[in-house]
Amino acid sequence: MSRDPQRAATQFFGGRVCLDFANTMDWRTSDAPQELLPDYAALLTWSGNRRTLPAAAIARLRPRAMQPEAAAVLARARVLRTEVWHAAEALMQGVPVTLATFNRHLAALPAQPSLVEGDTSYLYDLPGAALDEPLWPVLWSLTALLTSIDASRIGCCHGTGCGWFFVDESPNRTRLWCSSEVCGNRERARRAYAKRRGGRAAP
Template sequence: MQEVPVKAMSSSAAWPHRFVGGALCLDFINSVDMPGTAREQDLFVDYAAILRWSLARGSLTEAAHDRLAAKARRSAAAAEAVWRDALALRADIRMLAHALRSGDNPAPLIPRMNDKLSRLPLAPALRLRAAGAGTESGGNRVVFDLAGVDLEEPLWPVLWTTAALLVSDDTAKLGECQASDCDAIFIDHTNNRSRIWCSTETCGNRERVRRAYQAKRAVKAAST
């Protein structure tokens, strides 16, 4: 990816990104918008942004989010360290996903993931989060009932779901958005692996408009 300026999202903004990966860990790595372009935007600008993502994605309850946000304000240096760990974890999972997609051997990346998994606590109990409680869909959904006492908690569901993905048949279904300004990774559940956009409403429409414009310019240039 070429070096370009990266615009930071305001830490007080509502979560702006759709979740298109089909797995929590893939939505985690899809948190860089329009990568490699002049409009690239890392949505994980700080620890607070990761908390907002976790709340919107449904991996933290509102109570856990609020407790962790308060703790992060009291322990800013520790929260920043977890934020940096999150960025490193995101890079590791993306490298794994790309290796699996391309048929490369992921073995060199496994020890680092095993090291992270070895320090994980057991998954907590589950609970139902009521409709309208902050998730993207707003519907009822089951979430991890994390306590909101350890600043690393937002990373735990990412690691749990990464492990679940790696041992599943879905590793053979990984796809990548074919839009020129997107490299989102997703699970392609189509019968013939024909999904080419992370979202037809965003990247698909944008790419169709771009191609139509280019075709129109080509026709105009040919007629002059």
């Protein structure tokens, strides 16, 4: 994660859509978390950057971003994000995930649509007709995560105050950072500075 909110909103270290969505709260475990989805328009921008919605769908939804219904979808998105946090934390602790909430969400979704080819990836062929379409790929991703071996590989960044989740695909499951180049470098620099000062960095 970055200290620059605009940059952080384009950093995808989770490895799965649902975890990248969980990571839309920057500095999640710090005293000053930074909201990366301040409005519905930002949710659409995130969906475009993460390539979960076709550009045509985003273009149809964007003119509706100021509607009261869009604000309600944003509120539901933030609730869903919190629920994904709880699920990820449960998986890390080896305790059961509370499935009732997710099953209610899934029951309200349409069937997964066909796929279309984008510029650099394949996307769900969503039409941009419903304001809550940005949430659907997140839930489909979560379903895939929970029903795969990835569910046993969830990790959380060890960087102080970060709190971003990821799928640990390292051979020995020893990944410590959301990004070695971002939080890893920052944490190493912090510890080196503390050592030079004669103190001791917090673990």
